[in-house]
Amino acid sequence: MKLTLKIWRQKNAQDKGGIVEYPIDGIEPDMSFLEMLDVLNEELINKGEEPVAFDHDCREGICGMCSLFINGEAHGPDRGVTTCQLHMRMFKDGDTIFIEPFRAKAFPVIKDLVVDRSSFDRIQHAGGFISVNTSGNTIDANAIPVPKDDADKSFDAAACIGCGACVATCKNSSAMLFVSAKVSQYALLPQGKVEATDRVLNMVHQMDLEGFGNCTNTGACEVECPKGISLENIARMNREYLAASLKG
Amino acid sequence: MALDSKIPNGPIADKWTNYKDHINLVNPANKRNLDIIVVGTGLAGGSAAATLAELGYNVKAFCFQDSPRRAHSIAAQGGINAAKNYKGDGDSVYRLFYDTVKGGDYRAREANVHRLAEVSANIIDQCVAQGVPLAREYGGLLDNRSFGGTLVSRTFYAQGQTGQQLLLGAYSAMNRQIGRGKIKMYNRHEMLDIVIVNGKARGIIARNLITGEIERHSAHAVVIGSGGYGNVFFLSTNAMGSNATAAWKIHKKGAFFANPCYTQIHPTCIPVSGDHQSKLTLMSESLRNDGRIWVPKKLEDAQAIREGKKKAIDLSEDERDYFLERRYPAFGNLVPRDVASRAAKERCDAGFGVNKTGEAVYLDFAAAIERYGKEAAHVKGLNENDKALVTKLGTDIVKSKYGNLFQMYLKIVDEDPYVTPMMIYPAVHYTMGGTWVDYNLMTTIPGCFSIGESNFSDHGANRLGASALMQGLADGYFVLPYTIGDYLAPDIKMGPISTDLPEFIEAEKAVVDQINKFINNNGKHSVDYFHKKLGKIMWNKVGMARNAKGLTEAIEEIAALREEFYKDVKVPGSANEFNQELEKATRVADFLELGELFAKDALHRNESCGGHFREEYQTEEGEALRDDDNFAYVAAWEYKGKPSDAVLHKEPLNYENIKLVQRSYK
Ligand SMILES: Cc1cc2nc3c(=O)[nH]c(=O)nc-3n(C[C@H](O)[C@H](O)[C@H](O)COP(=O)(O)OP(=O)(O)OC[C@H]3O[C@@H](n4cnc5c(N)ncnc54)[C@H](O)[C@@H]3O)c2cc1C
Ligand code: SF4
Ligand code: FES
Numbered sequence: 001m002k003l004t005l006k007i008w009r010q011k012n013a014q015d016k017g018g019i020v021e022y023p024i025d026g027i028e029p030d031m032s033f034l035e036m037l038d039v040l041n042e043e044l045i046n047k048g049e050e051p052v053a054f055d056h057d058c059r060e061g062i063c064g065m066c067s068l069f070i071n072g073e074a075h076g077p078d079r080g081v082t083t084c085q086l087h088m089r090m091f092k093d094g095d096t097i098f099i100e101p102f103r104a105k106a107f108p109v110i111k112d113l114v115v116d117r118s119s120f121d122r123i124q125h126a127g128g129f130i131s132v133n134t135s136g137n138t139i140d141a142n143a144i145p146v147p148k149d150d151a152d153k154s155f156d157a158a159a160c161i162g163c164g165a166c167v168a169t170c171k172n173s174s175a176m177l178f179v180s181a182k183v184s185q186y187a188l189l190p191q192g193k194v195e196a197t198d199r200v201l202n203m204v205h206q207m208d209l210e211g212f213g214n215c216t217n218t219g220a221c222e223v224e225c226p227k228g229i230s231l232e233n234i235a236r237m238n239r240e241y242l243a244a245s246l247k248g
Numbered sequence: 249m250a251l252d253s254k255i256p257n258g259p260i261a262d263k264w265t266n267y268k269d270h271i272n273l274v275n276p277a278n279k280r281n282l283d284i285i286v287v288g289t290g291l292a293g294g295s296a297a298a299t300l301a302e303l304g305y306n307v308k309a310f311c312f313q314d315s316p317r318r319a320h321s322i323a324a325q326g327g328i329n330a331a332k333n334y335k336g337d338g339d340s341v342y343r344l345f346y347d348t349v350k351g352g353d354y355r356a357r358e359a360n361v362h363r364l365a366e367v368s369a370n371i372i373d374q375c376v377a378q379g380v381p382l383a384r385e386y387g388g389l390l391d392n393r394s395f396g397g398t399l400v401s402r403t404f405y406a407q408g409q410t411g412q413q414l415l416l417g418a419y420s421a422m423n424r425q426i427g428r429g430k431i432k433m434y435n436r437h438e439m440l441d442i443v444i445v446n447g448k449a450r451g452i453i454a455r456n457l458i459t460g461e462i463e464r465h466s467a468h469a470v471v472i473g474s475g476g477y478g479n480v481f482f483l484s485t486n487a488m489g490s491n492a493t494a495a496w497k498i499h500k501k502g503a504f505f506a507n508p509c510y511t512q513i514h515p516t517c518i519p520v521s522g523d524h525q526s527k528l529t530l531m532s533e534s535l536r537n538d539g540r541i542w543v544p545k546k547l548e549d550a551q552a553i554r555e556g557k558k559k560a561i562d563l564s565e566d567e568r569d570y571f572l573e574r575r576y577p578a579f580g581n582l583v584p585r586d587v588a589s590r591a592a593k594e595r596c597d598a599g600f601g602v603n604k605t606g607e608a609v610y611l612d613f614a615a616a617i618e619r620y621g622k623e624a625a626h627v628k629g630l631n632e633n634d635k636a637l638v639t640k641l642g643t644d645i646v647k648s649k650y651g652n653l654f655q656m657y658l659k660i661v662d663e664d665p666y667v668t669p670m671m672i673y674p675a676v677h678y679t680m681g682g683t684w685v686d687y688n689l690m691t692t693i694p695g696c697f698s699i700g701e702s703n704f705s706d707h708g709a710n711r712l713g714a715s716a717l718m719q720g721l722a723d724g725y726f727v728l729p730y731t732i733g734d735y736l737a738p739d740i741k742m743g744p745i746s747t748d749l750p751e752f753i754e755a756e757k758a759v760v761d762q763i764n765k766f767i768n769n770n771g772k773h774s775v776d777y778f779h780k781k782l783g784k785i786m787w788n789k790v791g792m793a794r795n796a797k798g799l800t801e802a803i804e805e806i807a808a809l810r811e812e813f814y815k816d817v818k819v820p821g822s823a824n825e826f827n828q829e830l831e832k833a834t835r836v837a838d839f840l841e842l843g844e845l846f847a848k849d850a851l852h853r854n855e856s857c858g859g860h861f862r863e864e865y866q867t868e869e870g871e872a873l874r875d876d877d878n879f880a881y882v883a884a885w886e887y888k889g890k891p892s893d894a895v896l897h898k899e900p901l902n903y904e905n906i907k908l909v910q911r912s913y914k
Contacts, residue, residue: 057313058318058323060529062323063322065313116314120315125426134374141390152384189381
């Protein structure tokens with residue numbers, strides 16, 4: 001396949017940045033999107049130019065490191081996948097593809113397509129955990145039975161990979177889907193209930209401090225989330241938050 | 249220097265307890281005066297950092313990703329072992345210990361493995377308390393499944409995302425300590441050297457990957473939890489960033505490197521499809537619980553399938569060769585990885601491969617879908633002979649067990665594995681070799697510890713499924729926190745360590761020099777160009793089967809490639825910025841040395857064991873032929889300037905509790 005790539009290049013956080021056009025040829029349909037970028041970068045290096053910086057690690061859709069806004073969509077046109085799982089068979093010979101970083105105030109650009117998502121980590125520092133000593137001297141794991149349905153729902157929420165597509169795709173740059181997934185994971189388990197009140201208050205507070213926008217229930221996040229994290233989590237978090245505020 | 253494994257005396261079942269009863273403890277008030285650096289935030293490093301901080305030490309943790317949560321452990325799929333015997337199927341600490349030692353082809357250290365089996369049950373308790381949503385049964389209790397190489401169901405899991413859930417557990421424990429200020433987290437930082445003062449590890453040199461700044465960090469002890477070195481093969485199931493640099497840099501400063509040639513080739517990976525591929529994807533071994541592995545019985549059928557003239561479903565049951573069930577009736581599709589991998593290679597080499605390149609076998613779920621479907625129909629009182637209904641019900645059950653894996657396969661291969669069998673082939677997956685450590689998990693550099701996949705100790709020549717996660721968390725949560733305290737007890741009056749010491753200045757200079765050399769080199773080829781070449785040599789001559797001739801050639805070729813690399817590599821951009829090519833260059837430089845030692849180790853080991861298969865040493869039936877009289881030892885290499893000059897030290901392996909026998913799964 002022959003393609004025209006229009007890629008956001010930005011030397012560093014201070015640089016203004018802009019779109020640069022790159023023609024590319026010889027792309028196979030069974031390459032992943034990132035392997036296509038590898039081919040481009042190899043060409044650029046051989047020509048003595050600087051390769052395009054982009055984040056990636058596991059390349060199997062689980063680490064949440066890859067990002068990219070492709071033709072105006074977080075992780076590109078396929079549903080339920082990350083960019084590393086997107087394959088070139090989703091594109092046609094001759095296509096022009098726009099590639100941009102995940103844009104949000106709380107995700108500053110580091111270079112080219114790489115953004116800083118450490119705001120997500122800071123939300124977790126504020127309460128994304130259960131306060132239990134790591135000594136191993138806890139009760140037997142089967143001492144508290146957990147209904148399978150709750151465990152499964154908790155798992156579904158915990159499956160969030162922290163990629164930030166929800167934020168990038170939201171017109172308000174809201175982090176509600178991500179934060180609600182975290183809150184839900186713990187809220188659904190008996191182990192997490194004990195400090196549920198503080199957790200939700202602290203995490204939401206930190207989320208606001210980081211400069212994420214408000215949720216206006218447009219639902220774009222759920223559509224673009226590669227892990228199918230459901231809007232139900234946002235509803236659950238709102239309930240938790242309300243209850244906590246009344247208590248608190 | 250003589251190797252001292254420091255294995256405590258006494259009966260195996262009491263060693264760890266007795267040891268803990270007699271070590272030096274650090275008073276909680278004094279822990280506040282001690283700094284520990286933890287390199288790596290995977291299961292091993294993450295759990296260690298959280299626990300050490302919980303105990304009161306000041307921890308500085310490093311990872312090269314943008315968040316600890318993205319460490320390679322996140323990708324582990326199938327599960328984690330623990331001797332809980334919740335199923336009542338005969339599991340026990342001894343049996344887990346026994347299976348692990350046997351599975352490792354009797355090349356692991358007994359005392360370490362026993363300790364691992366002992367603490368395994370605590371790991372599950374700990375993770376559940378932390379809110380890790382492990383799979384449950386309808387009654388609310390934890391569920392288990394079985395894995396290769398064992399006859400009991402002792403594997404705990406969270407769909408096909410066990411590593412993710414366990415890592416998020418460790419990460420949450422870290423977050424709690426980061427929030428309290430007890431861990432200082434350095435994301436996007438890469439350790440490029442260790443600093444040794446008066447013979448003790450006292451700090452590291454790290455590069456801030458965003459700004460390019462070279463930083464000095466001091467501590468009273470350094471813990472390496474940097475993962476494995478499978479990416480020396482370029483193509484592997486490891487994440488793209490996984491590398492050997494931290495382990496190799498400490499090796500160059502005195503840490504012995506043990507059994508580098510023990511590499512696990514995993515049987516169930518998506519086969520290589522072309523030259524552009526950047527990595528291989530694992531399909532969890534848990535699939536072998538329900539998938540049956542086969543190739544056509546007749547060469548003509550295999551050929552017709554390769555040419556697209558026939559499909560898997562065109563072959564009837566008796567036209568298929570379920571070669572694992574045929575060769576190993578007791579374990580069938582659940583034989584250990586080394587056995588399954590070699591058997592698949594043997595069939596493909598004999599011409600029975602089923603994809604275009606002839607390097608794939610089938611992993612077929614049709615029988616499982618039918619079996620589960622019939623059962624579900626029966627339970628619901630529906631018609632068990634309605635084929636469409638049974639298929640639908642069965643598919644739903646398989647989906648609930650392995651959904652994300654099937655989706656992953658579909659996305660990559662563009663074929664629906666619920667309808668046509670998956671195609672799989674072995675790929676490089678895990679490295680059992682690593683830095684040599686004693687019972688305390690300390691390397692031959694005092695004060696430098698190595699945990700998780702970066703050390704060598706627990707798996708021998710082959711790792712059984714679901715035991716790497718167990719080892720990572722055992723080391724980090726439950727073993728290191730004791731052993732490091734014993735080491736640090738005499739250091740309580742030491743005070744902070746200055747980073748202005750000449751040793752820091754010197755180490756920093758060496759790092760800066762290497763970086764500048766790359767930036768100014770102006771060669772012709774990209775880093776990947778060399779990495780791919782190295783990978784080809786490794787796979788062809790140091791891969792699934794090795795022989796003396798190939799290994800001798802590999803050693804020379806790698807040394808030559810290394811020279812070419814330094815002459816001809818091109819690294820664009822500058823040192824003082826975010827520069828991914830530079831990151832790769834420093835990693836590949838280390839792989840180019842490690843690869844040679846790897847081949848040298850494989851060449852000296854004149855036997856076959858576990859993942860190390862020397863073609864010259866096999867039984868008449870093609871099974872690995874061990875030589876216990878001459879090779880029942882750990883090969884620990886001491887660095888002497890060049891990999892070719894490395895000096896071999898042997899730690900004899902004394903099996904007091906388990907009798908060494910020919911490993912059989914028949
Ligand atoms: C696809 C796949 C599936 C697997 N499935 C299973 C399974 O089901 N069950 C099982 O038991 N095992 C499984 N394994 C193996 C298991 O995942 C690994 O062995 C284990 O996670 C390794 O953990 P670790 O903490 O030692 O290292 P890692 O998780 O690899 O962590 C390494 C850490 O070190 C950091 N690091 C490395 N070098 C540096 C440096 N120089 N400077 C700073 N930081 C550095 C990284 O940033 C990272 O944080 C699987 C492996 C793969 C590849
Ligand atoms: S909720 Fe979905 S889109 Fe948002 S960070 Fe998690 S996985 Fe990514
Ligand atoms: S690279 Fe890990 S999710 Fe894409």
